[in-house]
Amino acid sequence: QLRWTALRQNLVIYLIIGIIGIAGFNIGCFYGLQTTSAVNGALIMATTPLMTLLMTILLDGEKLTTNKFLGVLFGLSGVLLVISQGHITTLLHLKIDIGDLFILLGAFGFCLADVLSRRYVKNATPLETTTFSMLFGAITLVVVAVAKVFLRVREVCLAAHDTAVARLGRLLRRQCQQVVVQPDEVEGGADPGDAGDQVDPAPEQVQPVEKIGL
Numbered sequence: 001q002l003r004w005t006a007l008r009q010n011l012v013i014y015l016i017i018g019i020i021g022i023a024g025f026n027i028g029c030f031y032g033l034q035t036t037s038a039v040n041g042a043l044i045m046a047t048t049p050l051m052t053l054l055m056t057i058l059l060d061g062e063k064l065t066t067n068k069f070l071g072v073l074f075g076l077s078g079v080l081l082v083i084s085q086g087h088i089t090t091l092l093h094l095k096i097d098i099g100d101l102f103i104l105l106g107a108f109g110f111c112l113a114d115v116l117s118r119r120y121v122k123n124a125t126p127l128e129t130t131t132f133s134m135l136f137g138a139i140t141l142v143v144v145a146v147a148k149v150f151l152r153v154r155e156v157c158l159a160a161h162d163t164a165v166a167r168l169g170r171l172l173r174r175q176c177q178q179v180v181v182q183p184d185e186v187e188g189g190a191d192p193g194d195a196g197d198q199v200d201p202a203p204e205q206v207q208p209v210e211k212i213g214l
Contacts, residue, residue, distance in 0.1 A: 005123075006123060006124040006128045007132050009124070010121050010124055010129075016113070018132075018137035020113050021116075021133065023144065026106070031102045032104075034099060035099035035102075040094060040095075040103070046080070050072045053072055055111055056115055059119065
């Protein structure tokens with residue numbers, strides 16, 4: 001059963017865990033896997049126990065025992081053995097990409113959230129901590145998804161607007177080119193060249209009148 005008192009008491013830390021441990025981890029992994037290989041992603045995620053151990057030593061002052069060190073070492077070695085299928089050359093030919101950085105940041109956020117939950121969460125059960133942190137993480141992911149969709153729609157609208165303006169400009173330019181202005185046209189009158197083609201009738205010759213003698 002979930003207690004709202006646990007939520008009110010640990011609201012800030014649940015919010016931080018949800019953002020960096022749930023939303024940050026998933027965003028980092030999914031964005032990272034778009035530009036890197038699954039092998040690189042698995043290798044980076046295999047280092048999470050080591051990162052968690054180092055954070056507990058630095059933040060909580062936990063002592064590094066031999067059993068903990070050997071456990072992390074054997075766990076990492078097992079992952080390397082499975083991924084490389086026993087061939088070290090497979091690991092030597094791995095390529096580093098920007099996606100590896102995203103996955104590393106996501107794994108770092110997940111480990112940090114784990115350490116913070118053990119140190120700062122008070123008077124709450126593991127079920128309450130998991131539920132409330134997942135809730136805030138899901139809300140963060142929804143906000144990020146809606147923002148991304150909005151930005152995508154905005155880009156599409158701007159691209160459509162630019163395309164429409166460009167097409168309208170080409171149409172107007174084509175219409176202007178089709179309009180040919182005749183420089184010799186006289187508004188409201190006939191063509192002066194036509195006047196030369198018309199032949200005026202010759203004036204009738206007046207016969208001289210002879211004087212009649214009286």
